Amino acid sequence: MEGRVDQTLLRRWLTLTPTFLLLDSSSHPSPSGLLSWQLGLQALINLMLALHTRNQLEWETMNAASRALAECWSICLCWTGMELAKGAVQGAGGKLKAVLDRDDPTRYKGRPLYPVEG
Numbered sequence: 001m002e003g004r005v006d007q008t009l010l011r012r013w014l015t016l017t018p019t020f021l022l023l024d025s026s027s028h029p030s031p032s033g034l035l036s037w038q039l040g041l042q043a044l045i046n047l048m049l050a051l052h053t054r055n056q057l058e059w060e061t062m063n064a065a066s067r068a069l070a071e072c073w074s075i076c077l078c079w080t081g082m083e084l085a086k087g088a089v090q091g092a093g094g095k096l097k098a099v100l101d102r103d104d105p106t107r108y109k110g111r112p113l114y115p116v117e118g
Contacts, residue, residue, distance in 0.1 A: 018071035
């Protein structure tokens with residue numbers, strides 16, 4: 001991975017993740033729709049983990065991922081047949097949770113992540 005990744009673009013892709021979950025699952029009701037969505041989500045999360053390893057992951061990107069995963073989880077709870085998506089969201093969340101601040105897993109680089117309470 002040479003150079004720097006445009007995290008503004010990465011955040012845009014993360015923001016679109018819930019929309020694509022709905023589109024892929026409704027326009028391709030077979031498991032293939034959810035599988036293509038899952039592969040895309042995994043690619044985004046793996047890119048974020050690589051950026052974190054290089055100490056280049058921006059807080060704004062982690063916050064966008066937190067928001068996107070929360071929205072995807074809400075969709076999974078509201079729609080039937082989303083077991084594959086639930087597993088993908090949980091897996092993505094688990095991977096990202098591993099890089100959160102050790103003393104406070106609701107923060108990344110000392111700043112609170114979505115959802116912010118109070």
